Amino acid sequence: xxxxxxxxxxxxxxxxxxxxxxxxxxxxxxxxxxxxxxxxxxxxxxxxxxxxxxxxxxxxxxxxxxxxxxxxxxxxxxxxxxxxxxxxxxxxxxxxxxxxxxxxxxxxxxxxxxxxxxxxxxxxxxxxxxxxxxxxxxxxxxxxxxxxxxxxxxxxxxxxxxxxxxxxxxxxxxxxxxxxxxxxxxxxxxxxxxxxxxxxxxxxxxxxxxxxxxxxxxxxxxxxxxxxxxxxxxxxxxxxxxxxxxxxxxxxxxxxxxxxxxxxxxxxxxxxxxxxxxxxxxxxxxxxxxxxxxxxxxxxxxxxxxxxxxxxxxxxxxxxxxxxxxxxxxxxxxxxxxxxxxxxxxxxxxxxxxxxxxxxxxxxxxxxxxxxxxxxxxxxxxxxxxxxxxxxxxxxxxxxxxxxxxxxxxxxxxxxxxxxxxxxxxxxxxxxxx
Amino acid sequence: xxxxxxxxxxxxxxxxxxxxxxxxxxxxxxxxxxxxxxxxxxxxxxxxxxxxxxxxxxxxxxxxxxxxxxxxxxxxxxxxxxxxxxxxxxxxxxxxxxxxxxxxxxxxxxxxxxxxxxxxxxxxxxxxxxxxxxxxxxxxxxxxxxxxxxxxxxxxxxxxxxxxxxxxxxxxxxxxxxxxxxxxxxxxxxxxxxxxxxxxxxxxxxxxxxxxxxxxxxxxxxxxxxxxxxxxxxxxxxxxxxxxxxxxxxxxxxxxxxxxxxxxxxxxxxxxxxxxxxxxxxxxxxxxxxxxxxxxxxxxxxxxxxxxx
Numbered sequence: 001x002x003x004x005x006x007x008x009x010x011x012x013x014x015x016x017x018x019x020x021x022x023x024x025x026x027x028x029x030x031x032x033x034x035x036x037x038x039x040x041x042x043x044x045x046x047x048x049x050x051x052x053x054x055x056x057x058x059x060x061x062x063x064x065x066x067x068x069x070x071x072x073x074x075x076x077x078x079x080x081x082x083x084x085x086x087x088x089x090x091x092x093x094x095x096x097x098x099x100x101x102x103x104x105x106x107x108x109x110x111x112x113x114x115x116x117x118x119x120x121x122x123x124x125x126x127x128x129x130x131x132x133x134x135x136x137x138x139x140x141x142x143x144x145x146x147x148x149x150x151x152x153x154x155x156x157x158x159x160x161x162x163x164x165x166x167x168x169x170x171x172x173x174x175x176x177x178x179x180x181x182x183x184x185x186x187x188x189x190x191x192x193x194x195x196x197x198x199x200x201x202x203x204x205x206x207x208x209x210x211x212x213x214x215x216x217x218x219x220x221x222x223x224x225x226x227x228x229x230x231x232x233x234x235x236x237x238x239x240x241x242x243x244x245x246x247x248x249x250x251x252x253x254x255x256x257x258x259x260x261x262x263x264x265x266x267x268x269x270x271x272x273x274x275x276x277x278x279x280x281x282x283x284x285x286x287x288x289x290x291x292x293x294x295x296x297x298x299x300x301x302x303x304x305x306x307x308x309x310x311x312x313x314x315x316x317x318x319x320x321x322x323x324x325x326x327x328x329x330x331x332x333x334x335x336x337x338x339x340x341x342x343x344x345x346x347x348x349x350x351x352x353x354x355x356x357x358x359x360x361x362x363x364x365x366x367x368x369x370x371x372x373x374x375x376x377x378x379x380x381x382x383x384x385x386x387x388x389x390x391x392x393x394x395x396x397x398x399x400x401x402x403x404x405x406x407x408x409x410x411x412x413x414x415x416x417x418x419x420x421x422x423x424x425x426x427x428x429x430x431x432x433x434x
Numbered sequence: 435x436x437x438x439x440x441x442x443x444x445x446x447x448x449x450x451x452x453x454x455x456x457x458x459x460x461x462x463x464x465x466x467x468x469x470x471x472x473x474x475x476x477x478x479x480x481x482x483x484x485x486x487x488x489x490x491x492x493x494x495x496x497x498x499x500x501x502x503x504x505x506x507x508x509x510x511x512x513x514x515x516x517x518x519x520x521x522x523x524x525x526x527x528x529x530x531x532x533x534x535x536x537x538x539x540x541x542x543x544x545x546x547x548x549x550x551x552x553x554x555x556x557x558x559x560x561x562x563x564x565x566x567x568x569x570x571x572x573x574x575x576x577x578x579x580x581x582x583x584x585x586x587x588x589x590x591x592x593x594x595x596x597x598x599x600x601x602x603x604x605x606x607x608x609x610x611x612x613x614x615x616x617x618x619x620x621x622x623x624x625x626x627x628x629x630x631x632x633x634x635x636x637x638x639x640x641x642x643x644x645x646x647x648x649x650x651x652x653x654x655x656x657x658x659x660x661x662x663x664x665x666x667x668x669x670x671x672x673x674x675x676x677x678x679x680x681x682x683x684x685x686x687x688x689x690x691x692x693x694x695x696x697x698x699x700x701x702x703x704x705x706x707x708x709x710x711x712x713x714x715x716x717x718x719x720x721x722x723x724x725x726x727x728x729x730x731x732x733x734x735x736x737x738x739x740x741x742x743x
Contacts, residue, residue: 069547099492207601207690258598259596259601262602262689262691263598263600264601272579308698394493395490400701409689413602413603413690
């Protein structure tokens with residue numbers, strides 16, 4: 001028999017190994033740990049609740065957890081995926097029942113309520129002794145510090161900016177806006193983009209969800225208003241009312257928003273931009289990845305929010321946090337995993353893949369973030385970024401959704417005046433300050 | 435000499451036969467009663483207790499007994515009254531039209547025609563699809579910018595501007611009710627079809643011989659004989675619609691500006707958005723009372739039906 005034409009066991013094994021190498025080279029970064037065999041250690045479980053189960057994040061988180069589990073022998077993280085819409089509700093139920101997860105991905109605007117419930121683990125001592133403590137941006141620490149206690153690790157940061165279509169701008173022959181653009185320029189661009197007969201609108205206004213209240217509030221800062229002045233509620237000052245009037249006029253008077261603005265939430269403002277219905281919208285860097293797929297990386301860019309009549313502006317700073325609970329059973333394991341997530345490679349890959357901004361200064365300065373035009377609007381917003389003033393009182397988070405959103409919707413629909421809207425909302429918030 | 439042996443009397447049992455029979459009967463009910471106690475009675479009791487406390491989860495230091503405080507707040511809360519009114523519109527707007535169209539569908543499906551089995555199966559589809567999926571499908575159909583409904587109406591020339599069906603306070607409730615009607619028609623159609631099939635054909639033949647017309651036969655035979663099913667199906671559907679708000683939750687979240695906020699979704703919001711379990715408890719108790727009142731009326735009507743039957 002011709003030896004060259006026979007398939008020996010050795011050749012077969014070589015062939016299989018070669019195929020494996022080629023296949024591994026084609027896999028994404030997040031597939032890598034699954035090629036290596038899992039070590040069978042008797043590790044203590046760490047229950048980790050994760051609440052944004054969409055395909056990319058699931059692949060990414062599975063990979064990060066697997067990397068952590070393979071990197072040491074004491075703890076084994078087990079992810080519990082929960083739909084985002086039910087995450088808070090499930091967490092509250094678990095805390096009330098005395099069985100919270102050891103660790104949870106939580107937005108900082110929820111943390112205040114959980115801290116009020118006495119459910120959040122104080123990690124100040126661990127955080128201050130941690131090797132990357134000084135590398136995390138000071139503002140990021142502010143978002144997770146309540147009553148001088150650090151209660152979470154800031155996994156990623158978000159800042160609000162304006163997404164806009166660069167290709168439409170060229171088609172219309174409009175001048176490229178600069179990062180120090182103004183309200184007037186914003187309005188002129190929104191009007192130019194609006195072609196209602198073609199189902200195209202300048203600005204995808206958000207009318208549903210917490211940020212339906214926060215976005216106009218950022219515009220109010222640009223008009224010289226604040227949420228709290230000397231510890232007193234100031235959301236219904238003249239400056240704030242004028243700013244809201246200007247904002248709702250985008251829908252009522254100038255009609256540069258889609259007719260569905262009053263109920264458009266996160267999904268709708270991102271989708272309408274992605275489908276070419278709107279040419280601008282306000283959001284954080286979390287939808288950059290999606291727009292790169294929907295619109296194309298070369299067809300959009302981001303800018304900071306425009307400067308208002310008071311020659312000011314503000315962008316609210318939020319953190320996606322990792323938070324441990326007092327009722328958790330494996331606090332050491334929770335800390336080990338949360339600090340692992342902020343190590344160089346996990347933090348870089350997590351934020352790069354999802355279009356988020358890392359909390360650590362040494363990572364955000366890397367070209368993946370500082371040189372990407374889709375992220376430039378957010379990076380340029382750091383100088384005037386402020387921690388959301390609505391984090392001041394734990395009860396405000398819920399009241400924004402239950403009372404603030406219906407009031408803003410009524411204002412967007414012209415059912416109440418901006419002054420009525422803000423006066424009524426101020427009364428609601430005042431009651432939660434006592 | 436005859437010997438007479440007297441049987442010794444049987445000792446009298448401690449518990450009589452009648453009582454024992456009763457006890458055995460009741461003991462069979464114990465497991466079910468315990469389940470009911472644990473899953474219905476105790477939670478209701480806890481909800482009533484919760485409603486009497488200032489129970490805001492993020493203010494554990496402020497937890498204290500406030501008696502009827504939450505109920506007083508409820509009476510003074512304009513949003514509660516709005517949600518109660520919205521609930522009435524939502525329930526009766528949905529159920530009445532579901533019944534009318536469901537009845538019409540049942541009468542059609544009762545006729546003999548080719549492909550009837552297939553049509554009957556297809557009729558069930560909206561009822562088979564889970565509520566959340568129905569909500570998502572219709573939310574996309576209503577979408578003003580790229581939804582099919584606006585697209586078709588514009589192409590047909592029946593509309594010149596895009597209508598934001600779920601974003602207009604004047605249209606949103608009608609839009610979600612329309613979806614609920616679409617979803618609920620099969621329930622009535624199948625229930626009433628089963629009733630129609632149970633009516634003996636001889637009754638119609640006899641009426642026909644006596645000269646009764648179509649309307650007369652419907653009025654004097656079909657309706658009276660279907661009455662028990664109509665009462666049960668309608669009452670059941672009213673209770674379901676009042677308590678379950680999956681469509682509203684998915685399609686509008688109670689908006690815009692509370693235009694579609696019903697008491698069930700408002701209760702959920704108070705509990706899980708504001709973490710105000712005391713107030714949510716009071717809302718739940720009021721919901722329970724409303725349903726109890728309705729059920730009492732319902733039982734009364736049903737008893738009347740049984741007697742006439």
